[in-house]
Amino acid sequence: xxxxxxxxxxxxxxxxxxxxxxxxxxxxxxxxxxxxxxxxxxxxxxxxxxxxxxxxxxxxxxxxxxxxxxxxxxxxxxxxxxxxxxxxxxxxxxxxxxxxxxxxxxxxxxxxxxxxxxxxxxxxxxxxxxxxxxxxxxxxxxxxxxxxxxxxxxxxxxxxxxxxxxxxxxxxxxxxxxxxxxxxxxxxxxxxxx
Numbered sequence: 001x002x003x004x005x006x007x008x009x010x011x012x013x014x015x016x017x018x019x020x021x022x023x024x025x026x027x028x029x030x031x032x033x034x035x036x037x038x039x040x041x042x043x044x045x046x047x048x049x050x051x052x053x054x055x056x057x058x059x060x061x062x063x064x065x066x067x068x069x070x071x072x073x074x075x076x077x078x079x080x081x082x083x084x085x086x087x088x089x090x091x092x093x094x095x096x097x098x099x100x101x102x103x104x105x106x107x108x109x110x111x112x113x114x115x116x117x118x119x120x121x122x123x124x125x126x127x128x129x130x131x132x133x134x135x136x137x138x139x140x141x142x143x144x145x146x147x148x149x150x151x152x153x154x155x156x157x158x159x160x161x162x163x164x165x166x167x168x169x170x171x172x173x174x175x176x177x178x179x180x181x182x183x184x185x186x187x188x189x190x191x192x193x194x
Contacts, residue, residue: 060110063091067111067118070134070141074165082169087132087143090168093175098124117143126150130167 068088076082085093094107109121117133128151134143145164154160162170 061106061108062111063088063108064111064113064118066138066141067132067134067143070132070143072145072168073142074145074163074168076165076169080169082172085168085172090145090171094122094124094171095175097171097175 068086070087072085072087072090091108098105098107105123107122107124109123112119112121114131116135117131120130120132122130128149130148131146132143133146134141136142145168147164148162148167150160150162152160
């Protein structure tokens with residue numbers, strides 16, 4: 001008879017080995033390897049990237065903020081009843097004037113910054129883009145409305161080119177009331193900025 005039972009010992013050995021293998025992850029998880037780096041070499045984990053907000057959609061017809069209070073300095077006739085206006089107030093009267101014929105249509109189509117000022121494309125079919133030349137600080141901005149080209153369809157030059165001061169007076173006078181009931185005029189073909 002053999003000194004010991006090999007098959008019984010072999011089964012017992014396998015059983016103990018299996019138990020040890022099952023306990024090994026628990027033993028390893030409980031023991032943390034020491035961090036031997038000096039403190040100055042330790043790096044903090046990278047900060048999470050900030051959330052990128054989408055760019056706000058800007059309505060191009062909105063008057064730029066600095067122009068809302070910019071004074072128009074075009075000369076007025078001595079007998080003119082037109083008060084001093086800001087660019088914002090002129091656009092308000094122009095909106096009212098255009099709304100007489102074109103309900104739910106704004107006068108301003110799109111503002112564009114140009115060298116020395118702003119250019120305004122309009123929804124008024126008979127008016128080419130308006131140019132405002134401006135100077136001064138944001139708090140005390142002054143603007144001059146340049147001469148307006150009403151388009152080559154007008155053969156008489158005095159009718160085609162309108163001084164900025166006359167345009168301001170016209171818009172002020174016609175933006176106060178709304179006597180007309182005609183439909184919207186059709187845009188004139190060939191006018192740039194439309």
